[in-house]
Amino acid sequence: MYSLARELLFKLSPETSHELSIDLIGAGGRLGLNGLLTKAPTSLPVNVMGLQFANPVGLAAGLDKNGDAIDGFAQLGFGFVEIGTVTPRPQPGNPKPRLFRLPEAEAVINRMGFNNHGVDHLLERVKAAKFKGVLGINIGKNFDTPVERAVDDYLACLDKVYAHASYVTVNVSSPNTPGLRSLQFGDSLKELLEALRRRQEDLAQEHGKRVPLAIKIAPDMSDEETALVVSALLGADMDAVIATNTTLSREGVEGLAHGDEAGGLSGAPVRDKSTHIVKVLAGELSGRLPIIAVGGITEGKHAAEKIAAGASLVQIYSGFIYKGPALIREAVDAIAALRK
Numbered sequence: 001m002y003s004l005a006r007e008l009l010f011k012l013s014p015e016t017s018h019e020l021s022i023d024l025i026g027a028g029g030r031l032g033l034n035g036l037l038t039k040a041p042t043s044l045p046v047n048v049m050g051l052q053f054a055n056p057v058g059l060a061a062g063l064d065k066n067g068d069a070i071d072g073f074a075q076l077g078f079g080f081v082e083i084g085t086v087t088p089r090p091q092p093g094n095p096k097p098r099l100f101r102l103p104e105a106e107a108v109i110n111r112m113g114f115n116n117h118g119v120d121h122l123l124e125r126v127k128a129a130k131f132k133g134v135l136g137i138n139i140g141k142n143f144d145t146p147v148e149r150a151v152d153d154y155l156a157c158l159d160k161v162y163a164h165a166s167y168v169t170v171n172v173s174s175p176n177t178p179g180l181r182s183l184q185f186g187d188s189l190k191e192l193l194e195a196l197r198r199r200q201e202d203l204a205q206e207h208g209k210r211v212p213l214a215i216k217i218a219p220d221m222s223d224e225e226t227a228l229v230v231s232a233l234l235g236a237d238m239d240a241v242i243a244t245n246t247t248l249s250r251e252g253v254e255g256l257a258h259g260d261e262a263g264g265l266s267g268a269p270v271r272d273k274s275t276h277i278v279k280v281l282a283g284e285l286s287g288r289l290p291i292i293a294v295g296g297i298t299e300g301k302h303a304a305e306k307i308a309a310g311a312s313l314v315q316i317y318s319g320f321i322y323k324g325p326a327l328i329r330e331a332v333d334a335i336a337a338l339r340k
């Protein structure tokens with residue numbers, strides 16, 4: 001059934017089809033209809049970061065940036081839903097066109113630039129949602145906040161979303177906000193993580209609950225750089241790492257239409273790069289922090305590969321565009337088969 005929907009959606013511009021899909025998934029969710037569109041995944045509960053997940057396959061950040069379709073995505077069978085990236089103030093993002101499909105490679109290139117309606121709008125949507133499962137809220141900085149003051153934006157978002165999130169993701173890995181990725185390294189990373197951890201402690205006191213913090217990293221890192229990130233995460237007592245965001249590499253899409261567009265590449269071409277980072281993280285972490293793996297899952301077996309590489313949970317974005325909701329169940333089944 002999704003192949004027909006995809007044929008129609010792919011006739012529209014990527015951004016129009018994205019907006020229409022969010023509207024339809026959101027409306028279906030409000031009417032409680034989305035469960036009828038696809039067979040529910042097998043129940044495969046997992047406990048990670050002290051949270052109980054219905055299954056280990058989640059929606060990756062960036063598809064529902066404003067939290068407009070939380071119930072809709074949950075009803076499609078995702079074991080958890082991550083919304084955002086949200087910034088303190090609304091912002092339009094980069095000029096269009098800024099989203100490109102590369103169907104021959106099952107890939108997407110985007111330079112959206114954190115277009116979003118701001119954290120207050122997102123919180124209204126979260127409060128209106130009925131979903132009682134695990135909800136991640138992914139936070140970032142406004143494009144016009146200087147990178148030296150980025151910590152203020154992350155803290156402002158953390159303060160606001162804390163009471164409403166199951167976990168909070170700190171996105172320091174989007175390639176489309178100038179300077180953002182520099183926060184993944186050295187003293188900038190340590191200072192950011194320390195500030196977040198201190199605020200997490202204060203907020204835990206205030207709200208009587210400890211909301212885990214996950215850090216989302218890029219795939220464009222050497223093994224040495226990944227090891228340094230691990231020591232910073234452990235040093236600051238973070239709760240999880242999400243690997244990975246999109247890549248700046250164009251390996252696998254050279255010569256294809258739109259292959260040379262600026263932005264982050266996702267989907268099949270980022271799969272191996274991303275799984276490699278998961279393996280390096282797993283080796284460095286030895287189980288001390290859970291890994292949430294994302295990047296290039298377009299078939300169930302890719303989700304199983306990520307778990308075998310050391311991840312506890314996976315997320316999907318581009319694969320959902322190409323394969324639709326059936327991919328969720330396929331991924332859950334492939335992960336369940338690993339346990340047999």
Ligand SMILES: Cc1cc2nc3c(=O)[nH]c(=O)nc-3n(C[C@H](O)[C@H](O)[C@H](O)COP(=O)(O)O)c2cc1C
Binds near residue numbers: 265266317
């Ligand atoms: C159009 C688009 C927008 C995205 N926006 C965000 C975002 O706002 N925040 C974020 O952390 N990741 C964002 N991502 C990255 C995805 O969450 C994911 O990490 C990446 O696409 C790799 O997974 P995939 O190959 O399954 O797409 C975006 C990806 C795409 C394709």
